[in-house]
Amino acid sequence: MSKSKMILIVDDDPDFRESIRIILEVSGYQTDMASNGREAMECLQSRKPDLMILDIMMTTDTEGFDLAFELKNSEQYKDLPIILLTGFLEKVREEGPDEYQHILGEQWPAKWLFEKPVDHHRLLNKVADILSDG
Amino acid sequence: MNRENGALGLAGLPRELEKRKSVLLGELRHRTLWFIRLRWAVPPCIIAGAFISSMIGFEFQFRAVVLTAAAIACYNLALYIVGRSIRGEDQNQRQFIYTLTYTQVALDYGAMFFLVHFTGGAASPLIFFFIFHIMFAAILLPTRWAFFFAGLASAGMIFLASAEYLGLLPHHPLVFRGGAIDLTKHPSHMAVELLFFSTSVFVTAIFSTSIQRMLRKRILKLSQLSETVVSLNDKFESLYQMMQHIGPNKRLDDLLEAMTAELSDVMHVRGTSIKLLSDDGRRLRYEAVYGLGDNFFKGKIIDLTKSSLNRKIIDGQAYVAGNVTEREMFQFGEDLEKARIQSVLFVPMNVENRVIGILGAYCSRSDRFTQNDVDFFKLAAGLVSIALENARAYQAIDDLIKERSWFMLKLAHNLRAPLGAMHSMLEVVRGKYLGDISEKQEEHLRRVDRRVGSMIDIINELLILAKGRTEGGTEMTQEVDLAIIAGRIHRTFQDEAEEKGIRFDVHVSSDLPLIRGNNQALEQMIENLVSNAVKYTFSGGRVTLEMSAENQGKVSIEVKDTGIGIPREEKPKLFTEFFRAANAKDVEEVGTGLGLAIVGEIVDQHGGQIKVESEEGIGTTVRVIIPDHL
Numbered sequence: 001m002s003k004s005k006m007i008l009i010v011d012d013d014p015d016f017r018e019s020i021r022i023i024l025e026v027s028g029y030q031t032d033m034a035s036n037g038r039e040a041m042e043c044l045q046s047r048k049p050d051l052m053i054l055d056i057m058m059t060t061d062t063e064g065f066d067l068a069f070e071l072k073n074s075e076q077y078k079d080l081p082i083i084l085l086t087g088f089l090e091k092v093r094e095e096g097p098d099e100y101q102h103i104l105g106e107q108w109p110a111k112w113l114f115e116k117p118v119d120h121h122r123l124l125n126k127v128a129d130i131l132s133d134g
Numbered sequence: 135m136n137r138e139n140g141a142l143g144l145a146g147l148p149r150e151l152e153k154r155k156s157v158l159l160g161e162l163r164h165r166t167l168w169f170i171r172l173r174w175a176v177p178p179c180i181i182a183g184a185f186i187s188s189m190i191g192f193e194f195q196f197r198a199v200v201l202t203a204a205a206i207a208c209y210n211l212a213l214y215i216v217g218r219s220i221r222g223e224d225q226n227q228r229q230f231i232y233t234l235t236y237t238q239v240a241l242d243y244g245a246m247f248f249l250v251h252f253t254g255g256a257a258s259p260l261i262f263f264f265i266f267h268i269m270f271a272a273i274l275l276p277t278r279w280a281f282f283f284a285g286l287a288s289a290g291m292i293f294l295a296s297a298e299y300l301g302l303l304p305h306h307p308l309v310f311r312g313g314a315i316d317l318t319k320h321p322s323h324m325a326v327e328l329l330f331f332s333t334s335v336f337v338t339a340i341f342s343t344s345i346q347r348m349l350r351k352r353i354l355k356l357s358q359l360s361e362t363v364v365s366l367n368d369k370f371e372s373l374y375q376m377m378q379h380i381g382p383n384k385r386l387d388d389l390l391e392a393m394t395a396e397l398s399d400v401m402h403v404r405g406t407s408i409k410l411l412s413d414d415g416r417r418l419r420y421e422a423v424y425g426l427g428d429n430f431f432k433g434k435i436i437d438l439t440k441s442s443l444n445r446k447i448i449d450g451q452a453y454v455a456g457n458v459t460e461r462e463m464f465q466f467g468e469d470l471e472k473a474r475i476q477s478v479l480f481v482p483m484n485v486e487n488r489v490i491g492i493l494g495a496y497c498s499r500s501d502r503f504t505q506n507d508v509d510f511f512k513l514a515a516g517l518v519s520i521a522l523e524n525a526r527a528y529q530a531i532d533d534l535i536k537e538r539s540w541f542m543l544k545l546a547h548n549l550r551a552p553l554g555a556m557h558s559m560l561e562v563v564r565g566k567y568l569g570d571i572s573e574k575q576e577e578h579l580r581r582v583d584r585r586v587g588s589m590i591d592i593i594n595e596l597l598i599l600a601k602g603r604t605e606g607g608t609e610m611t612q613e614v615d616l617a618i619i620a621g622r623i624h625r626t627f628q629d630e631a632e633e634k635g636i637r638f639d640v641h642v643s644s645d646l647p648l649i650r651g652n653n654q655a656l657e658q659m660i661e662n663l664v665s666n667a668v669k670y671t672f673s674g675g676r677v678t679l680e681m682s683a684e685n686q687g688k689v690s691i692e693v694k695d696t697g698i699g700i701p702r703e704e705k706p707k708l709f710t711e712f713f714r715a716a717n718a719k720d721v722e723e724v725g726t727g728l729g730l731a732i733v734g735e736i737v738d739q740h741g742g743q744i745k746v747e748s749e750e751g752i753g754t755t756v757r758v759i760i761p762d763h764l
Contacts, residue, residue, distance in 0.1 A: 015555040019559045020558070023567050117554045
């Protein structure tokens with residue numbers, strides 16, 4: 001497990017952001033934090049993260065989605081892996097393809113989606129998985 | 135308001151007259167054809183009469199009489215052919231029918247004079263047959279024609295007798311057993327005979343025309359009555375239609391539109407409108423306008439302080455105008471003028487002695503509305519008012535329910551975020567990311583976390599419930615393949631059941647039809663049922679999910695377990711929110727009590743039925759029947 005990987009956490013809930021930061025840092029990752037899409041873009045420009053953990057609903061209901069789509073469509077960040085987080089899985093289900101299994105299909109900007117409250121072990125395993133591939 | 139009475143008195147006169155003419159014309163046509171049929175009997179009768187008369191000893195111009203009978207048969211054939219071409223109530227044929235009538239009467243007269251001339255002139259016993267003709271004329275034609283023909287018969291006979299007497303025409307005396315009855319030789323006798331003949335025909339004309347006048351009046355009255363019955367029937371029908379609109383599930387706008395359309399139709403008017411009174415009672419707003427064009431009135435507001443006319447109607451008076459010339463009386467007079475409205479009728483709309491608005495009717499003909507219309511319109515206004523109040527009440531209830539559900543939804547959303555954060559932070563401490571904690575602390579935190587988790591569960595389930603109850607919350611028109619859902623449920627619960635030592639089977643019959651509904655909701659429903667079954671069944675038990683086709687495209691979903699069962703006395707409360715059976719709490723300390731409430735809600739949404747069979751300690755079978763369409 002590479003210990004110098006940088007992970008950007010984007011969530012508007014400071015307590016939630018903080019708890020994710022702690023488990024990631026204790027697990028040996030470097031972290032950067034942003035509370036909305038605009039801050040996230042600033043962080044992306046100043047330090048290049050290896051992974052982004054991104055909440056879908058922030059200032060607007062789809063702010064996280066919008067940002068993820070923007071990144072996927074940009075030359076510079078299209079390869080940045082993104083884990084989406086949502087507190088409202090049924091809303092995501094409605095807006096996306098019918099079945100949960102297909103939720104992370106081709107037209108989606110991320111390959112991974114976690115429902116809040118997040119199981120920390122699963123999240124850590126997934127992060128390790130993604131970053132070791134890279 | 136004096137104009138009102140005048141308007142009522144004159145209303146609809148030209149139309150009435152037109153109707154009356156049409157009824158009489160129909161009658162005339164009918165009788166003309168009847169006489170043509172009747173006339174077929176005349177030639178055989180004449181010929182038979184001629185034979186019998188000659189056999190008993192009368193001598194007269196036999197050949198001429200038979201020829202006349204043949205002539206009658208000929209012209210009757212012509213009349214028959216022409217008469218058949220008259221169709222229906224075609225008003226353009228009026229002149230034609232009259233011509234046909236005059237022609238046949240004139241022809242009959244000609245034939246009569248011939249017959250009389252050849253059977254003894256003034257002495258002919260046939261002259262009294264003229265009386266039949268007078269009667270026919272009285273029946274067929276306007277009354278003055280009966281007198282005309284009476285005069286014609288009388289004058290014709292005097293002319294014929296005089297001509298024969300003076301030798302201008304040959305005289306064919308009637309001879310009986312050798313003795314000639316020759317009145318030309320007894321002029322005074324002939325004069326008396328002709329005087330009595332003339333008197334007879336005129337008296338006949340007087341009697342038959344007066345009887346005919348009475349008959350005509352009665353026919354008209356009958357036709358008016360039947361017309362009234364038809365129009366009353368239409369109105370009742372329309373009132374019934376309007377009553378059908380009184381009930382739930384009606385949007386106010388739709389209701390008003392339906393009612394104005396219905397009223398315009400049944401009253402045969404250009405348009406109708408509904409104005410509703412504002413809460414403060416100072417303004418009237420046009421809520422629905424039918425038949426007067428899109429821009430007409432709709433949404434416009436009348437200030438009651440400036441409209442004495444509308445104030446009077448609101449005070450309970452009906453208003454009728456038959457000639458809308460005083461435009462200054464109307465706040466939107468120019469609109470009336472543009473639409474060429476001549477007659478208007480306004481009645482107040484009452485609910486329990488409270489006026490809620492004004493119902494209006496508009497017609498481009500002047501003096502259109504009668505007292506009958508006013509009475510009917512008042513009745514209709516009453517019904518419209520009740521329907522309106524009803525719809526408003528339902529809407530208010532509906533709004534309240536939606537508001538409550540919306541509030542629940544908002545509340546749940548807002549509670550979930552902080553709970554999620556709490557859970558996450560607890561996990562950080564419990565996972566010892568912030569340093570070691572004692573076993574006691576860990577145990578305590580575990581319990582806190584469990585309670586947080588159950589709160590999140592409650593909120594999630596409340597969200598599902600609330601969403602189903604808010605407008606448009608659940609899309610019900612998806613095509614649902616229950617077999618796919620069954621597969622997913624199988625995978626979801628397989629491991630859990632295995633861990634608990636429970637056998638979990640899923641059976642889906644091969645002929646299971648697709649149904650219409652909400653995919654996600656139906657999956658949620660089955661998930662809740664299976665989750666309960668697995669939760670409350672002990673090791674060694676069995677849970678079965680079975681889906682099969684029922685008749686009429688229905689689908690049966692059955693979840694069967696060998697679990698703890700439901701106590702008999704608690705069964706009625708099963709689908710109530712937050713209810714948990716006593717024995718369920720013994721097995722599982724924490725639970726939301728919302729799972730079955732959600733099941734009930736989803737079954738309702740799909741128009742389905744649910745049946746629970748259970749025995750404590752033996753097991754439970756829940757059977758849901760979903761129809762194929764909604």
